[in-house]
Each structure stands twice: as structure tokens, then as C-alpha cells.
Amino acid sequence: xxxxxxxxxxxxxxxxxEGSKVVIFGLGTVGLSVxxxxxxxGASQIIGVDMMQEKCEKAKAFGVTDFLNPNDTDEPIxxxxxxxxxxxxxxxxxxxxxxGMVTTALQSCCDGWxxxxxxxxxxxxxxxxxxxxxxxxGRTLTGSLFGGWKPKSExxxxxxxxxxxxxxxxxxxxxxxxxxxxxxxxxxxKNGTCLRCVIHMPEIExxxxxxx
Numbered sequence: 001x002x003x004x005x006x007x008x009x010x011x012x013x014x015x016x017x018e019g020s021k022v023v024i025f026g027l028g029t030v031g032l033s034v035x036x037x038x039x040x041x042g043a044s045q046i047i048g049v050d051m052m053q054e055k056c057e058k059a060k061a062f063g064v065t066d067f068l069n070p071n072d073t074d075e076p077i078x079x080x081x082x083x084x085x086x087x088x089x090x091x092x093x094x095x096x097x098x099x100g101m102v103t104t105a106l107q108s109c110c111d112g113w114x115x116x117x118x119x120x121x122x123x124x125x126x127x128x129x130x131x132x133x134x135x136x137x138g139r140t141l142t143g144s145l146f147g148g149w150k151p152k153s154e155x156x157x158x159x160x161x162x163x164x165x166x167x168x169x170x171x172x173x174x175x176x177x178x179x180x181x182x183x184x185x186x187x188x189x190k191n192g193t194c195l196r197c198v199i200h201m202p203e204i205e206x207x208x209x210x211x212x
Contacts, residue, residue: 006033008147018042026095039063
């Protein structure tokens with residue numbers, strides 16, 4: 001689901017154009033899928049914003065051209081992005097689930113046509129607050145449900161692309177653990193060192209039924 005959500009946000013919701021400039025807030029599996037989609041659409045600059053420096057190399061493998069750690073600068077993030085892009089991003093994607101970051105994403109877009117797509121599910125404070133001037137200046141804010149895909153008619157095409165190795169999924173799975181280590185999997189997710197973890201269930205031995 002995270003792959004279809006990210007790719008769909010880039011392809012179907014935002015409809016990223018070739019040569020455009022993109023900024024992605026949050027480089028988990030959804031954010032990296034957005035980066036992959038932006039790269040495939042020919043974006044000229046893909047800025048990834050995340051506080052975990054260890055995600056930098058993985059992000060670049062998925063198409064991120066510039067990695068930005070907010071902890072490394074005292075300058076407001078929108079100002080940094082404005083400088084890096086020469087006026088603001090054409091597309092901004094909020095993949096964290098932080099409504100405050102939605103405002104930051106809006107501020108990071110360019111005037112006139114900048115589009116912000118929010119994909120994260122907020123864990124608290126679901127209301128979005130932004131200065132109305134951001135919208136008056138031509139910026140747009142929209143959401144994304146399942147990446148805009150039609151499950152029955154369009155998801156099979158994504159499966160086909162994966163089977164043909166046209167899109168990357170396997171590298172988004174960073175851990176494989178047995179069921180007895182499920183608590184470790186939760187810890188990995190909580191501390192942010194895991195993108196996706198596959199839990200392997202124990203094999204169940206089947207016994208033949210006694211005859212009547």
C-alpha cells in the first residue's frame with residue numbers, strides 16, 4: 001500500500017512534470033516511493049527532508065538529489081528550500097503525518113502554481129493552520145487517498161510493473177524477523193531505524209487425519 005500511495009501521489013495526484021523541482025518531507029517508505037515516482041517522471045531536483053541522517057544514502061538510491069536535515073540548520077526550512085530551488089518547489093509532499101509540517105510544505109512551494117500534497121495521517125491535532133495569503137498567492141493544498149488509484153482496474157498494472165522490475169519495492173523492506181521477535185520489530189519501527197519489516201510466521205506441521 002505504501003508504494004502505491006507514494007507513486008500515485010507523484011503520478012496521479014500531483015502529475016509531476018519533467019524538469020520540475022520537488023521537496024518531500026519524511027523519507028519513510030511513502031516518502032521514498034514519492035521520490036521514486038518523481039525520478040521516473042524526470043524531476044530535475046528532488047529534495048528530501050528528514051531528521052534521521054542515516055536515511056541519506058537510501059534516499060539518494062531512490063532519486064533524492066539533495067538531503068536536508070532540519071537539525072543541521074538554524075534557518076527556517078522553507079527559506080532553505082526557497083534558496084536551493086531558486087524560488088520554491090513546484091511540488092511539495094508531506095509524508096509525516098504532522099499538520100504543522102503541512103504549513104511548512106505550503107511555505108516551501110513557489111508562488112503561482114506550487115502544489116502541496118499531504119499523505120501522512122496525523123496522530124494528534126488534525127486541524128491544519130496556514131496563512132490565507134499562501135493560498136491567495138496561488139499555492140494549492142490537496143490530499144491523497146490511496147494515491148488516487150482505482151483498486152480494481154489500476155492496481156494490477158502496478159503489480160505488472162513490479163514483476164517487470166520497472167518499479168522498486170524490495171529495497172523498501174529493511175528487516176525480516178521471525179514471529180518470536182515481533183517486539184523487536186515494533187522497537188525498530190518506533191526508533192525509526194526500520195522502513196518496513198516482514199514478520200515470518202512459524203511453519204505449522206500438519207498431521208494426517210485419522211480414518212473413520
